[in-house]
Amino acid sequence: MTRNLLVALSLIVLSACSNTPDWDYDKSVEFANYKTFSWSPDTANFDKGAQNYQISELMEKRVRNAIITEMAQHGLSLVENAQADVMVNFHAAVDTKLDVDTFNTSYSARWNYWGVGWNTQTQAREYEVGTLVIDVIDRASNQLVWRGAKxxxxxxxxxPEKRTETVNNTVRDILSNFPPKVEH
Structure with missing residues (x-):
C-alpha cells in the first residue's frame, strides 16, 4: 500500500513539473535595453512540413496575436524589422507519447497449491504532446539571447475559442520570464 502511494505521489509531482515552462538566456545581455521587436523571417515556416493538423495557419495567427499581447505587457512594441531591437521566432512540434500504467488489482490465494499472488492490469494509451518554442534574437548581432518553451x-x-485560450495561456507562461528576472 505504501509503495503504491509513493508511486502515485511521484506521478503527480512529475505531471505538475511537466507543465512548467523551460527558459534559457544569455546572462551578459542587458534586456532592459530592448523596447521593440519584429518577426524573424524564419517564422514564415511555422507550419511547413507539419504532420499534425493542429499546426496550421490558424494556430500561427493565434500564436502571433498572443506574443504581440504578451510582449506589450513586457514593454515591447511590434515595429518594422529595420527599427526592431530584437526579432521573435517561434515554432511548434508535436510528438506522440505512450503512457503505460500497471496496477495491482487484487490479492489472491489458492488452496489447492502453495502460493499467493497479485493480479496485475496494464493499460497503454497513446497521446500527442505539443511543444511551443519562442526565441528572441538580438537584431544587431543576430544572436539568440533568450529561449522559452512549454x-x-x-x-x-x-x-476555436478554447484553442485561442490555450495558446494565450501557453504564450503567457512561456514569456512570464521575459525579460529574465535578474538574480543578485
Whole structure:
C-alpha cells in the first residue's frame, strides 16, 4: 500500500513539473535595453512540413496575436524589422507519447497449491504532446539571447475559442520570464 502511494505521489509531482515552462538566456545581455521587436523571417515556416493538423495557419495567427499581447505587457512594441531591437521566432512540434500504467488489482490465494499472488492490469494509451518554442534574437548581432518553451498534452475536438485560450495561456507562461528576472 505504501509503495503504491509513493508511486502515485511521484506521478503527480512529475505531471505538475511537466507543465512548467523551460527558459534559457544569455546572462551578459542587458534586456532592459530592448523596447521593440519584429518577426524573424524564419517564422514564415511555422507550419511547413507539419504532420499534425493542429499546426496550421490558424494556430500561427493565434500564436502571433498572443506574443504581440504578451510582449506589450513586457514593454515591447511590434515595429518594422529595420527599427526592431530584437526579432521573435517561434515554432511548434508535436510528438506522440505512450503512457503505460500497471496496477495491482487484487490479492489472491489458492488452496489447492502453495502460493499467493497479485493480479496485475496494464493499460497503454497513446497521446500527442505539443511543444511551443519562442526565441528572441538580438537584431544587431543576430544572436539568440533568450529561449522559452512549454509542452502540453494536445486536446482534440476543441472549439476555436478554447484553442485561442490555450495558446494565450501557453504564450503567457512561456514569456512570464521575459525579460529574465535578474538574480543578485
Amino acid at each position: 509542452e502540453g498534452r494536445l486536446r482534440k475536438k476543441e472549439s
